[in-house]
Ligand SMILES: *[C@@H]1O[C@H](CO)[C@@H](O)[C@H](O)[C@H]1NC(C)=O
Ligand SMILES: *[C@@H]1O[C@H](CO)[C@@H](O)[C@H](O)[C@H]1NC(C)=O
């Protein structure tokens with residue numbers, strides 16, 4: 001008797017009619033995912049999360065190709081998703097990426113069970129209505145390389161413990177309601193300095209001198225109420241590409257500042273910066289600059305890119321002159 005037709009028939013049956021036989025999804029993960037779906041009131045975003053199908057095929061997540069454990073959960077762009085981050089996200093122990101983004105009706109605080117996700121490398125909770133403080137437990141997630149809490153309704157002070165994250169490459173805390181001063185510890189990262197985004201908050205006080213020890217690639221402190229000296233962020237030995245200090249109350253003498261050769265964007269507009277523009281700036285290949293609305297004086301040095309910028313780069317200073325402004329008297 002030829003068994004081949006029966007075998008083929010079985011093969012087709014098991015492939016197309018009975019997905020459970022070939023299901024990769026881990027049953028614990030599947031159970032947790034369905035709890036998450038229920039906690040969020042079965043949002044349209046999770047319509048593909050059908051208990052009869054393999055969870056590794058569902059939208060908004062990824063399984064590890066070998067272990068088939070859920071390693072990534074990414075929910076974004078859904079106005080109708082309401083409620084809080086479900087407690088159960090903490091029960092996906094292999095998660096490396098967790099993202100809730102562009103969900104204007106996601107509210108509540110940063111879910112404490114996230115503390116259990118020790119493998120987390122990327123945590124992005126942004127463009128939501130999350131409120132409350134940044135929890136200290138985030139500093140226990142030692143594998144974090146990317147932490148983005150921007151565009152939320154978070155408040156309180158910036159936890160100084162974040163500097164103990166050894167692998168952090170980017171820290172986005174911009175567009176929230178953070179108050180208090182920048183912690184000294186943000187100048188004490190052990191590894192490479194992360195890109196630091198603190199703009200559009202309500203930060204006050206002077207910036208810690210320790211920040212001068214870090215060679216940030218990008219640092220954005222714009223639109224806060226920071227004051228005093230910020231010259232320690234500069235230095236000819238640094239490799240910084242972007243510095244944005246605009247719309248604060250910084251007050252220091254620009255004449256003595258030495259700029260990194262690598263600097264591509266420099267925005268200092270709306271501060272109380274004084275002195276003149278140092279000739280050294282002609283040796284920097286700037287793509288963008290804005291020093292308007294300060295208290296600068298003297299002739300704009302001639303050379304480099306400095307005359308390629310327009311009037312609005314330099315206007316509203318105490319007595320700056322020379323191209324592209326009016327010539328000096
Ligand atoms: C955000 O939450 C606050 C307080 O719960 C509420 O008043 C506001 O309408 C919410 N914003 C959005 C965009 O849902
Ligand atoms: C979240 O939003 C819902 C509906 O807008 C509201 O009923 C609830 O009180 C909010 N929860 C928190 C913690 O702000």
Ligand SMILES: *[C@@H]1O[C@H](CO)[C@@H](O)[C@H](O)[C@H]1NC(C)=O
Nearest residue numbers: 117118119120140141142143
């Ligand atoms: C970081 O992740 C690795 C696996 O990617 C894991 O072995 C390690 O325990 C994690 N680190 C911490 C501090 O949990």
Ligand SMILES: *[C@@H]1O[C@H](CO)[C@@H](O)[C@H](O)[C@H]1NC(C)=O
Nearest residue numbers: 104128129130131151152153
């Ligand atoms: C932030 O929360 C306040 C109430 O605490 C609310 O009035 C406001 O709408 C929220 N902002 C956003 C962007 O949702």
Ligand SMILES: *[C@@H]1O[C@H](CO)[C@@H](O)[C@H](O)[C@H]1NC(C)=O
Nearest residue numbers: 269289290292293310312313
């Ligand atoms: C510089 O900033 C000022 C003040 O915000 C603005 O009016 C001007 O357009 C900016 N210039 C450039 C070139 O962006």
